[in-house]
Amino acid sequence: MRAGKIKIADCSVAAIKIFIFPVHEKARKDFAERFRCNSVKGVGMAVKLEKHLSEIYNAMRTSGLFLTSGSSRVNTTTMSWGTFGRLWSRPTAIVPIRSRRYTYGLIEELGAFTISVPRKDLMKELAAAGALSGRDHDKFSELHLHPAKARRVDTYIVADCGLHLECRVVYKSSVVPESLNPEISKEIYGKGASPHTMFYGEILDLYET
Numbered sequence: 001m002r003a004g005k006i007k008i009a010d011c012s013v014a015a016i017k018i019f020i021f022p023v024h025e026k027a028r029k030d031f032a033e034r035f036r037c038n039s040v041k042g043v044g045m046a047v048k049l050e051k052h053l054s055e056i057y058n059a060m061r062t063s064g065l066f067l068t069s070g071s072s073r074v075n076t077t078t079m080s081w082g083t084f085g086r087l088w089s090r091p092t093a094i095v096p097i098r099s100r101r102y103t104y105g106l107i108e109e110l111g112a113f114t115i116s117v118p119r120k121d122l123m124k125e126l127a128a129a130g131a132l133s134g135r136d137h138d139k140f141s142e143l144h145l146h147p148a149k150a151r152r153v154d155t156y157i158v159a160d161c162g163l164h165l166e167c168r169v170v171y172k173s174s175v176v177p178e179s180l181n182p183e184i185s186k187e188i189y190g191k192g193a194s195p196h197t198m199f200y201g202e203i204l205d206l207y208e209t
């Protein structure tokens with residue numbers, strides 16, 4: 001009886017080794033290879049993003065962030081919605097900008113934007129940047145904010161902030177209000193408000209100043 005059990009066990013182990021293990025081993029190798037390829041691009045940036053995610057989300061929730069675009073005429077605006085993660089093997093920021101904003105045209109034209117995260121009290125400046133339009137205001141000079149040249153894209157950062165992300169637009173898509181949950185659609189786009197365009201920005205640089 002005991003010998004029989006051993007035999008069955010031996011057979012099972014042999015079967016695993018011969019039939020199952022190679023399949024799993026191949027899957028494991030394929031998976032490792034695929035993961036390695038996926039992870040190589042922008043891995044340093046992804047790690048940095050992960051490190052600063054809670055700070056970014058916290059600022060979005062409590063004060064807002066500066067989103068800057070434009071090169072010949074630089075303009076900054078306030079944003080408090082957006083999402084940060086990983087798409088197409090790249091660290092990515094997705095920002096929703098309504099098509100009526102001056103900022104919208106600047107991002108369309110340049111194909112890039114920066115995000116600056118405040119590390120000191122800039123509530124007054126954020127409130128004003130989120131109320132005035134760059135169409136008729138030079139917000140940097142009126143709000144005494146300091147632009148500094150971005151490193152990787154042809155626009156500026158808000159130097160008064162301590163953390164910056166530089167993004168190039170790799171994809172965009174406009175919200176179709178009819179495809180959105182009716183309750184949210186009514187709340188956000190109900191009174192003739194222009195729909196948002198989601199700009200997907202590959203994060204090319206992320207640094208503290």
Ligand SMILES: Cc1cc2nc3c(=O)[nH]c(=O)nc-3n(C[C@H](O)[C@H](O)[C@H](O)COP(=O)(O)O)c2cc1C
Nearest residue numbers: 078079080081097098101102103130131132133134
């Ligand atoms: C806290 C806060 C958050 C905002 N977030 C967004 C946003 O995520 N997307 C957007 O299109 N507008 C947002 N706005 C509104 C714009 O900042 C505002 O309309 C601004 O005047 C647009 O400036 P511009 O015409 O220079 O682009 C926000 C405003 C505030 C005050």
